Amino acid sequence: MTANDDIMSSRIMKTVNLRRIDKAMKRIGKNRDAQLIFQTFYVALALVACVGSVGFYDMKFTGDFFIYFTNITNYLCAGIMVAELIQTAGKKTEDYLKTAPRLRMITMLGLVLTFLIFNLLLANDPARDPALNYKVECILCHIILPIMYVGDWVVFYEHGKINWKLPLQSALFPLLYLVFIYLHAALRGFDSSIMNYAGTDPIIYPYFFLNPERVGIKGIITWVLALLAAFIIMGYLFMMIDHLLIRKTEKTT
8 A cells, every 4th residue: 555545545444534523513512411411501500690790609799799690691691491392392393492593692602702802801900809819600601601502502503503693793792781871870960979889899890891090091091992803702602603604514414
């Protein structure tokens, strides 16, 4: 056998193995039992995180829990996963998930943004107590649940449903959050004397890049535009992944 024959044989084996992996992933993706196990595990962890987000584990109610993008997004994602679980439990066929694909995509982008902002910007904020990063609800909301939520979409969801308009439309989610934050601040008279539970910023400005006292008006505009651009770009990246996954499925069908 020549060297060329060895190379050709190796390529054939790799192709065969990749096809076997694709078929196995397809079987798992459509498997109702696998979906139920994953969804139940996610919902259980999300419940732990949601309870912790209101200060239960510290035996102290956190009154500002509802103003954090992290919490709002995780509550929405938990609700969607509960809907998935109910739909999966009621179906009798083996098939991919189809629960609210557009809303699923928007909330996934929000959770990925939460993952990136926390791990790249907030976790190492000099004003933040590092011990807060190791709280159960913090680890769940910022790391474990975002990874699981994306994994659920990749493995179990029906793909090919994302069009080019959705990433742009998805930007309404963080924009509405921005409006909510400054309306909340206005209702409190823009009083910045009361600090949040972490002690890093006033309760009316949950993140430093929304706090004019720390970054100024120009800084807020710059941060908001940069994060919106990142949100939209992520949307198009996931749209590409979505279409790549559907093509892969069609080839291995």
